[in-house]
Amino acid sequence: MNQVNFFNSIAKDWDSISKVDEVKINYLLSQIDIKEGDSILDVGTGTGVLIQFLTKLNPKGKIEAVDMSFNMLEIAKEKFKNINNVEFKLLNIETEDLDEKFNKIVLYSMFPHLEDKTNTIKKLVQQNLLDCGKLIIAHSDSREYLNNMHRSKHDLVSESRLIDVNEQKKIFEDIGLKVEKAFEDDNTYYLVLTK
Numbered sequence: 001m002n003q004v005n006f007f008n009s010i011a012k013d014w015d016s017i018s019k020v021d022e023v024k025i026n027y028l029l030s031q032i033d034i035k036e037g038d039s040i041l042d043v044g045t046g047t048g049v050l051i052q053f054l055t056k057l058n059p060k061g062k063i064e065a066v067d068m069s070f071n072m073l074e075i076a077k078e079k080f081k082n083i084n085n086v087e088f089k090l091l092n093i094e095t096e097d098l099d100e101k102f103n104k105i106v107l108y109s110m111f112p113h114l115e116d117k118t119n120t121i122k123k124l125v126q127q128n129l130l131d132c133g134k135l136i137i138a139h140s141d142s143r144e145y146l147n148n149m150h151r152s153k154h155d156l157v158s159e160s161r162l163i164d165v166n167e168q169k170k171i172f173e174d175i176g177l178k179v180e181k182a183f184e185d186d187n188t189y190y191l192v193l194t195k
Contacts, residue, residue, distance in 0.1 A: 018049065018109075024140035024188060025053050028108070031181060031192050032134040037061045038103040041128060043093050044068075044110030048076030054106075055083055064100070068092040094120050098128055105135040112146065112162055118171055121193065125177055129195045134180070139189040146189070162189060 029050075034040065034057040042050050045065035054063050063086045067073050070090055077088050091098065094116060105124055114120050121135070129135055139146060143162040162168070168191060169182035181192040 018046075020049060021140050022053075025050065025108075028136065028138040028140060028188060028190055029053055029057060029106070031138075031190060032104050032106070032136045034058050034104055035061075039100070039130075040064070041066065041098070041100075041102040041105045041124075043105060043107045043124070044113070045076055045088070046072045046110075048080055048088075050106060050108050051076065051080050051083070051086055055086065058085075060085055061103075063087070064089060064098075064102070066091040066093060066098070093124070097123075101128055101130045101133075103130055103133045105129055105133070107135070107137045109139055111137045111139070118175060121172065122175055122177060125193055125195055129193075131195055133195050135193045137191045137193075140187070141189070142186050143184055143189050165189060165191060 034054070036058055037060060038058050039062045040054055040058060042054060042063060042065040045051070045067045046069070048065060051063070051065060065073075065076060065086060066089045067076075068091065073088050073090055080086055080088075094114060105128060111117065121137070125135055139162070141149075143165070147161045165182045165184040169179045172179050172191070172193065178194045179191055180194050181190065183190055
């Protein structure tokens with residue numbers, strides 16, 4: 001079993017097992033200053049957890065939601081079939097390219113699952129972020145909580161870890177990326193990169 005198969009297998013239960021903290025999500029999204037009319041890329045959308053928040057902030061701007069799990073995307077498509085400005089696409093962001101550029105790119109609760117974190121973020125910033133755009137890596141739990149949770153789950157995600165946010169910032173800066181914000185506490189973990 002690989003990660004795609006793993007996420008396909010848990011898709012039907014995902015919405016009942018994942019908690020959605022509206023206050024934290026809205027706070028995290030406020031860090032990238034979404035404006036009406038922005039084009040937004042939601043990387044690893046899963047069952048579309050962020051869609052209701054993104055469409056509230058940006059009811060008319062284009063939102064592209066991508067995920068490598070077919071089953072997760074099918075659930076998201078069904079949940080949000082009445083929203084016109086969202087397009088769902090089956091895509092592995094690490095191995096496939098997107099030709100479009102966006103004002104905002106959001107990776108919510110999925111960064112640890114990337115196999116090549118550094119180069120994937122570099123590719124997204126260089127190829128898919130518009131000038132003056134912002135990319136956020138965001139989690140509405142602490143690094144310690146997430147690492148412990150992944151450790152106790154299936155072998156396929158047991159090594160999906162976050163590192164100290166300032167170490168992660170330095171890794172990005174060492175390859176020439178601009179990190180505007182890097183923050184973590186007992187409630188959240190996020191980095192904001194700009195082009």
